[in-house]
Amino acid sequence: xxxxxxxxxxxxxxxxxxxxxxxxxxxxxxxxxxxxxxxxxxxxxxxxxxxxxxxxxxxxxxxxxxxxxxxxxxxxxxxxxxxxxxxxxxxxxxxxxxxxxxxxxxxxxxxxxxxxxxxxxxxxxxxxxxxxxxxxxxxxxxxxxxxxxxxxxxxxxxxxxxxxxxxxxxxxxxxxxxxxxxxxxxxxxxxxxxxxxxxxxxxxxxxxxxxxxxxxxxxxxxxxxxxxxxx
Numbered sequence: 001x002x003x004x005x006x007x008x009x010x011x012x013x014x015x016x017x018x019x020x021x022x023x024x025x026x027x028x029x030x031x032x033x034x035x036x037x038x039x040x041x042x043x044x045x046x047x048x049x050x051x052x053x054x055x056x057x058x059x060x061x062x063x064x065x066x067x068x069x070x071x072x073x074x075x076x077x078x079x080x081x082x083x084x085x086x087x088x089x090x091x092x093x094x095x096x097x098x099x100x101x102x103x104x105x106x107x108x109x110x111x112x113x114x115x116x117x118x119x120x121x122x123x124x125x126x127x128x129x130x131x132x133x134x135x136x137x138x139x140x141x142x143x144x145x146x147x148x149x150x151x152x153x154x155x156x157x158x159x160x161x162x163x164x165x166x167x168x169x170x171x172x173x174x175x176x177x178x179x180x181x182x183x184x185x186x187x188x189x190x191x192x193x194x195x196x197x198x199x200x201x202x203x204x205x206x207x208x209x210x211x212x213x214x215x216x217x218x219x220x221x222x223x224x225x226x227x228x229x230x231x
Contacts, residue, residue: 018058025065030072037066037075041082045089060086060095067168070160080167087175096172100183103172106165107194111158115151119144162196170205177212180224189229 025036040062048056063086066079087095124140135143169187176184188209191202213221222230 018055021062025062030075033066033069033072033075034078037063037079037082041085044086048089067164068160070157073163076160076163076167080171083168083171084174087172093175096175096181097183099168100172100187103165103168104187104190106161106168107190109158109161109165111155111162111196112151114155115144115148117148159196162194166191166194166202166205170202173205174208174212178215180213180221182224185225185229 021036021040024032027033040059043051044056044059051059063079063082066075067083069075069079087093087099090096119141123144124135124137127135127140127143169191173184173187188206191205194202210217
């Protein structure tokens, strides 16, 4: 609350302030991590003309760290909203052009299928054949459960990467509520074609985009899309 109410951060206070934000970003408490991107975006928007580029980069990185948070969807979504503020506040919206390639590459992250919780007989047969030993069913089930857990953790991390890409692209697109830069149609298509659904972020993106471009849609905006892109 103090950080949000601060208009100017004096030189001698900046190091401790940045350290506090950095510690908060690593907190185990979701509510603490949730506040960091909001504070960072607020300071970025208010003080961008008085802060040196290195500090602006640090604030942006704090938001990007939250966007990559694999432990909390809420932190990722809050970071997506904060990133939108940073992009809108950046000089000539340069952050959108710079970050888009990274976010688009994240959409291509491969997510393996979940393993069934019930151990198949073929797994037990393979373990005994590979180890040249006769393992009990309990021992094989223990090995199988370990693989199930490992696969589950992998899926969580990779789904978070895809969500990071989707929210990042959304933040970039929604920074242009009245215009459509050349890269926007392709970015919308990339999200539409992404086979992995990670929540309501994508559907909300299309609805918000369509609503914000309602004025002049038939006359101007829809002609920025090819026929295939529109379909």
